[in-house]
Amino acid sequence: MAIKVIPIVSARPPAPVFTGGELRDALGRTMHDLRISVTDRCNFRCVYCMPREVFNADYRFLPHSAILSFEEIARLARIFVGLGVRKVRLTGGEPLVRKQLPRLIEMLAELPVEITLTTNGSLLARQARELKRAGLHRVTVSLDSLDDATFRAMNDADFPVARVIEGIETAAAEGLAPVKINMVVKRGVNDGEIAAMAERWRRTGHILRFIEYMDVGSSNGWRMDEVIPSAEVVRTISARWPLAPVDANYEGEVAERWRYLDGAGEIGVISSVTQAFCSTCTRMRLSTEGSLFTCLFAQSGHDLKGLLRGGASDEAIRNEIAAVWQGRSDRYSEIRTAETARQKKVEMSYIGG
Numbered sequence: 001m002a003i004k005v006i007p008i009v010s011a012r013p014p015a016p017v018f019t020g021g022e023l024r025d026a027l028g029r030t031m032h033d034l035r036i037s038v039t040d041r042c043n044f045r046c047v048y049c050m051p052r053e054v055f056n057a058d059y060r061f062l063p064h065s066a067i068l069s070f071e072e073i074a075r076l077a078r079i080f081v082g083l084g085v086r087k088v089r090l091t092g093g094e095p096l097v098r099k100q101l102p103r104l105i106e107m108l109a110e111l112p113v114e115i116t117l118t119t120n121g122s123l124l125a126r127q128a129r130e131l132k133r134a135g136l137h138r139v140t141v142s143l144d145s146l147d148d149a150t151f152r153a154m155n156d157a158d159f160p161v162a163r164v165i166e167g168i169e170t171a172a173a174e175g176l177a178p179v180k181i182n183m184v185v186k187r188g189v190n191d192g193e194i195a196a197m198a199e200r201w202r203r204t205g206h207i208l209r210f211i212e213y214m215d216v217g218s219s220n221g222w223r224m225d226e227v228i229p230s231a232e233v234v235r236t237i238s239a240r241w242p243l244a245p246v247d248a249n250y251e252g253e254v255a256e257r258w259r260y261l262d263g264a265g266e267i268g269v270i271s272s273v274t275q276a277f278c279s280t281c282t283r284m285r286l287s288t289e290g291s292l293f294t295c296l297f298a299q300s301g302h303d304l305k306g307l308l309r310g311g312a313s314d315e316a317i318r319n320e321i322a323a324v325w326q327g328r329s330d331r332y333s334e335i336r337t338a339e340t341a342r343q344k345k346v347e348m349s350y351i352g353g
């Protein structure tokens with residue numbers, strides 16, 4: 001009896017071949033920024049990001065074998081640069097809890113990209129010099145309050161404000177400047193401190209940015225009435241120190257810039273809830289375990305680790321990344337409703353903030 005040969009069909013259809021040129025997604029957006037989450041772990045339990053009720057002793061963080069090695073990250077970053085990426089942001093979780101991070105930065109510094117890092121600042125004072133030496137260009141430090149009791153309650157790790165400020169000052173002194181300072185504003189929690197934060201960081205050369213509280217992930221219990229719209233932030237500050245709008249530094253800049261008319265510097269507002277900026281989004285995100293996400297509010301990603309560890313060539317990986325970007329049509333913040341906010345989404349600590 002003749003044996004019928006059944007061809008083995010790979011579970012993953014081959015990605016279409018990327019033939020070069022500027023990469024555009026289904027809505028015409030180009031890819032310039034890559035955010036890399038280097039760990040899903042964090043030493044803070046910020047109430048709006050990693051609430052302790054969920055991220056407790058029973059929470060299963062990724063085992064070391066599941067997370068991308070520095071060599072794997074650097075290889076992917078090189079491929080991304082070949083596709084148009086010019087800026088890399090290391091994030092997490094808390095990127096400074098990943099051991100030997102400067103070694104990764106040294107590897108990335110060989111690429112023609114700006115390298116930045118977002119941190120809670122808790123370990124920054126002791127690592128700033130080494131990060132700079134490795135090739136890091138700038139840092140963004142999250143700081144939600146100057147009031148120690150409020151800050152300790154928001155980070156839910158009893159961490160004091162003073163040590164974050166020490167981190168900011170050390171980073172600036174080491175040349176990781178200008179330092180951007182991110183404040184997530186949540187109604188009834190820290191909205192009374194908008195003016196105090198503005199006053200503290202005016203004339204320092206650091207750039208304070210106010211972020212609207214977002215419905216990221218599925219565990220922070222987000223409600224629209226807890227969002228302080230950026231327009232309200234600008235009104236509050238302007239009432240005391242008049243502000244004027246400033247042009248964006250580049251197309252697709254996330255923060256809208258405002259300068260103090262008295263010459264004390266500038267602030268930024270990031271309005272992903274009240275003024276979505278999906279139409280100019282140029283960001284791709286690589287999760288800690290090597291999944292690609294085209295949106296912070298995505299429900300699932302595209303696995304690259306399987307390709308990396310399965311022996312795929314650079315070209316095959318490049319084609320896969322290009323296909324993911326070209327197929328992209330998400331614009332979550334433009335279509336957000338109370339209903340979508342309840343959908344199961346991937347956590348920010350995993351995907352990278």
Ligand code: SAM
Nearest residue numbers: 048049092093094118119120142182213214353
């Ligand atoms: N651990 C680092 C840090 O604290 O900056 C990096 C990761 S953190 C997820 C990145 C940024 O996302 C921080 O500035 C944080 O305040 C912000 N973030 C987290 N959850 C948020 C939310 N629900 N709405 C707005 N911003 C949020």
